[in-house]
Amino acid sequence: MAEDKLHTVNQVAILLKVHPLTVRRYIKEGKLKAVRIIGNIRIPQTSLDNFTQDIFPTFYGIKKEHQVLKDQGPLFTIYDPFLRLKGRGLSLKPLKF
Amino acid sequence: MIKSSPKIFIDSSLFLAFIDRTDLNHQKAATVFDFLARQRYRVYTSSLVFWFTFQRLEKELGTTISYDFLQAILESSIEIVFPQKTDLIFIYRFLRNNQTKQISLSDIANARIMEKLSISTILTFDNWSNLLGTKVSNLITDQ
Numbered sequence: 001m002a003e004d005k006l007h008t009v010n011q012v013a014i015l016l017k018v019h020p021l022t023v024r025r026y027i028k029e030g031k032l033k034a035v036r037i038i039g040n041i042r043i044p045q046t047s048l049d050n051f052t053q054d055i056f057p058t059f060y061g062i063k064k065e066h067q068v069l070k071d072q073g074p075l076f077t078i079y080d081p082f083l084r085l086k087g088r089g090l091s092l093k094p095l096k097f
Numbered sequence: 098m099i100k101s102s103p104k105i106f107i108d109s110s111l112f113l114a115f116i117d118r119t120d121l122n123h124q125k126a127a128t129v130f131d132f133l134a135r136q137r138y139r140v141y142t143s144s145l146v147f148w149f150t151f152q153r154l155e156k157e158l159g160t161t162i163s164y165d166f167l168q169a170i171l172e173s174s175i176e177i178v179f180p181q182k183t184d185l186i187f188i189y190r191f192l193r194n195n196q197t198k199q200i201s202l203s204d205i206a207n208a209r210i211m212e213k214l215s216i217s218t219i220l221t222f223d224n225w226s227n228l229l230g231t232k233v234s235n236l237i238t239d240q
Contacts, residue, residue, distance in 0.1 A: 091120070
């Protein structure tokens with residue numbers, strides 16, 4: 001802890017790509033542990049690590065693209081390579097009399 | 098407003114009937130695939146169906162055909178959907194709760210995938226127990 005790096009609210013905001021007020025809200029809500037050093041808020045690196053450990057980033061763009069693919073997947077057309085297989089096989093099943 | 102293409106799920110029996118010209122349902126399968134292509138459907142299948150079809154082809158028609166199937170399905174716009182762990186948990190619970198109904202693993206897995214993708218109809222020549230609100234397409238039943 002003695003060598004724990006300390007960050008300001010603005011530095012953490014830049015790291016997390018959020019507004020400084022959001023960082024302050026996280027601290028107020030207890031989601032992000034912070035310390036006061038003569039009235040100034042500082043966030044230890046370990047606290048930041050613990051905070052980000054529980055976060056799984058949601059890639060909105062990718063999700064949206066995936067959703068589009070899911071809804072508008074490729075269309076099956078008369079040029080589909082699968083149609084080449086029509087009647088290609090001839091199984092040797094035993095004949096029934 | 099653009100009308101989205103209809104979605105349909107394909108079972109191994111249809112793949113096999115389409116490829117094997119000695120299959121009793123070969124002509125039906127060919128007609129169905131032709132219809133799907135002309136109507137520009139979105140065609141889905143599951144990894145279980147894919148593995149099962151490949152194994153049956155390899156066993157009954159030989160490796161050449163099975164490799165051709167593999168190549169064609171990789172190039173095709175038929176989408177293979179893989180069940181996730183949550184699906185397997187659902188399948189396990191479903192099978193445990195319906196032990197008396199003799200439901201096969203692949204049937205419930207396919208039904209689960211269909212439910213997730215909001216697909217209500219399946220193309221199959223086998224018996225289908227209308228699991229999870231799914232039903233056999235009238236492209237099969239009407240013929």
